[in-house]
Amino acid sequence: MAGAGGGGCPAGGNDLQWCFSQVKGAVDEDVAEADIISTVEFNYSGDLLATGDKGGRVVIFQREQENKSRPHSRGEYNVYSTFQSHEPEFDYLKSLEIEEKINKIRWLPQQNAAHFLLSTNDKTIKLWKISERDKRAEGYNLKDEDGRLRDPFRITALRVPILKPMDLMVEASPRRIFANAHTYHINSISVNSDHETYLSADDLRINLWHLEITDRSFNIVDIKPANMEELTEVITAAELHPLQCNVFVYSSSKGTVRLCDMRASALCDRHAKFFEEPEDPSSRSFFSEIISSISDVKFSHSGRYMMTRDYLSVKVWDLNMESRPVETHQVHEYLRGKLCSLYENDCVFDKFECCWNGPDSAIMTGSYNNFFRMFDRNTRRDVTLEASRESSRPRASLKPRRVCPGGRRKKDEISVDSLDFNKKILHTAWHPADNVIAVAATNNLYIFQDKVN
């Protein structure tokens, strides 16, 4: 793999330099479990950035308007709203604890001045409204300005309240709760381009919901075998096509992706396309099946391609070619020799996500040791960067990192054995239009931008 690219990072034709912008979250070494970020998502305009954590909270950051007087502070993200989306629950019928951890957040296309998002834990999906309020009503009939009650017999005239401006207040209110439709853990939600439906996927089933109807959903995929002992694969992720409202894909633990067309029939048990790369028999091992499991699938913004992430690589598929991916990028091939120990510490089951940049020319996905990887699809160059507090001076450029696959270690290289496997970057997000990325490193959220010349 051409890991020796220069100091530049991909995205666009010219190499661009990424630099630090902000870091959110506590500095402490001790990380509270509840603070670990479990999902990151920009909204359609990129002005808002939402994170969910294992404590069931959703934090929304808003991009500040460009400030002429302070050109260097362009586009900083500051907290806009924080709310508790999910609480821990207990399912008494099944004696199961339901964690509050936010598995996924998806924004809805903006429909009026308020913003809407869907957040989900293992079982329940909620629709939240985030709205602003800058006026307050004043003037009561039965109370004075200072709240003292008036004598009811001395009311001689009626007062109608008057609205006065007040400090901006951001409110988050739950609008709908979509519950009781999933027996297994929800791994994906995806909003449809028709603006009225969305899908939710768990390990064995995919349901289609209407955004306004909470008491009914349609099951569109069910791969549960009659006998659970015959279970050989599970659904790992699902997404709706960004433009065609009838097309969706779902990936499986066997490394395959099925594309379904909802026009063809009400139940999509039969797929329209089946994406699978034939296995290379020479590299077959005990771990083959585990590492081929797909942890994330994402359509490109254009809707022409999709990207899948498995344990060691990220692949780009042309929707018109089912037989093999058009690109395969190795994320951390140097771990292939360490699968045994990664299996023992369960790391091999980590679910790395992946994302596209706005023009679909570059992709990003995470690795260990707080490293994350970017691949430029045009120049075929890639880079490894690190999210760390050490280089968190404002506007500091990110230096590319290199991992030495073994043998003699060159200067500036890091040995595979010294990688920290507890520091994993699973969730990343790329601004839909600009070169701004958000990278979740355990309990910290890093925001990087390209360097402006």
Added chain:
Amino acid sequence: MAGAAGPGTGPGAAGGDGDDSLYPIAVLIDELRNEDVQLRLNSIKKLSTIALALGVERTRTELLPFLTDTIYDEDEVLLALAEQLGNFTGLVGGPDFAHCLLPPLESLATVEETVVRDKAVESLRQISQEHTPVALEAHFVPLVKRLASGDWFTSRTSACGLFSVCYPRASNAVKAEIRQHFRSLCSDDTPMVRRAAASKLGEFAKVLELDSVKSEIVPLFTNLASDEQDSVRLLAVEACVSIAQLLSQDDLEVLVMPTLRQAAEDKSWRVRYMVADKFSELQKAVGPKITLNDLIPAFQNLLKDCEAEVRAAAAHKVKELCENLPIEGRETIIMNQVLPYIKELVSDTNQHVKSALASVIMGLSTILGKENTIEHLLPLFLAQLKDECPEVRLNIISNLDCVNEVIGIRQLSQSLLPAIVELAEDAKWRVRLAIIEYMPLLAGQLGVEFFDEKLNSLCMAWLVDHVYAIREAATNNLMKLVQKFGTEWAQNTIVPKVLVMADDPNYLHRMTTLFCINALSEACGQEITTKQMLPIVLKMAGDQVANVRFNVAKSLQKIGPILDNDALQVEVKPVLQKLGQDQDMDVKYFAQEAISAVAQRLRKLDFPVKGSEEPSAPGADKNHFLRPRGPGEDTGKGPAHQLHVNTRDTLAQLGTAELVHFSRSRD
């Protein structure tokens, strides 16, 4: 408006000083901002009272501006507000000022909640009629244009519903503008807006000049019907119905039919489903000639569609389709072009399709007449009566009356019986429940002899079903049978069997006897009730299970009106009095209820109850003089239904004194 009590006899009533009738209004105004949603809702619902008290001037200048900005509230409050404002014209000073209501409704028309938006649009449509033509162009049309070109799609979707109300009354220049706005919404970027436009297309077409329909609406319709999103395309099918009604046959053939044909073969099953679902409307709209040439072949395809949902929707329409065919030649068309496809569906792989067909197929017999029914339909009915899916069988049985009229039910009875028996013993109680409900109908058509011979035992068996809902339904069924077959039949066949159960070791069965008596007594009349049923009920007053005893009390209350005074006085009264002193609280309670009911009937007769001077505990029954004696009696721990009585009282109070409760609670 109900709330007009109080001050508002005329506008400007708010001026009076020290007028304490202002107080309730003041409360209402303050509660527009109460933290409790219920109180806010309450205030909004009395908005007319507030407006009346403020007078038209202050309503316009103060109340409406305030309401315009209250769109932060809960949906139910906004919904109520949107509804109120639709009837507010009189309160702002009449039609001349109707435009004052536009700003608050405009802001409500942009909220994200569809129900609120729709209600705001509905109110706007209402108010538009109250505008003078001048005001319409000065105020209403600009509002529609603003909404139609709004940044957010919620406002644009709302605009779609307003074009048709202002178009007919606008000048020609404005009309052209309105059409232009509608056109651009039909090709909006967001599917939400295109859907809203598509669903209003038909309505808009109706108010347009015929030329504009042909030159403008038809192209829009064609575009929407080939939209990339199937959720838009399927709405175009609905618009098709309205547009088709406006055009001549020739125009229809050229302008609409190509699109409709395309929709019936759309790639997306949802669009085809919509065609199937709207089939009768389409059929009526396009007329008989096109129906024969185009719709029947399309319908054949829908009946054999690859998607079960589509087949089921089409199957549902079979009867209506056949009914609406021109009488002349109808039979031939059905026999040659529809029936062959129906025959296929009888053995469809999908049970929803089969059950959809079963729910309408019987209706064909009246259309096709006796001979065709016997020759062609009967074999299908018989096959369906043997279907593996209970719903199919049930649907056939529930529509037997149609066949009965044509060929008589006897033709079917041989196959009917096994089907009924099987359903009657189905493992799913809902299936059993469904067949019970058809029993009276079946009994009426099969006749008393057949019933006694074959079905009576089933009806009795249900009385001891282990599911309560079945026993309850079985009881009601008996009542309906008695109404049908008469008291003599009841006395001979039903009553003895019911009464025997009074000695059953299972107390649930003993209670069933009581429930049956409750249901049957009225239908059976005084004699049977007094002579046969009453003794059994009275005997059961000594039952060891309290549930049976209090049901005895309830039964006595229930059958009381049927008995004569003698029986009440001599037989019922002592037993109830005894039950009134029962150990069990619930038995006592229901005995009291019964006593007071019976006492009412024997108004003149003396019901001596001692200890009636005792002060009654709060929440106790109103007829406290009927309360049973007993010194150490704990009045506090009444059974739960006492609470119920209590709430009812409170609610009644609230109901009669809507406004009064404010002042009282604040003293």
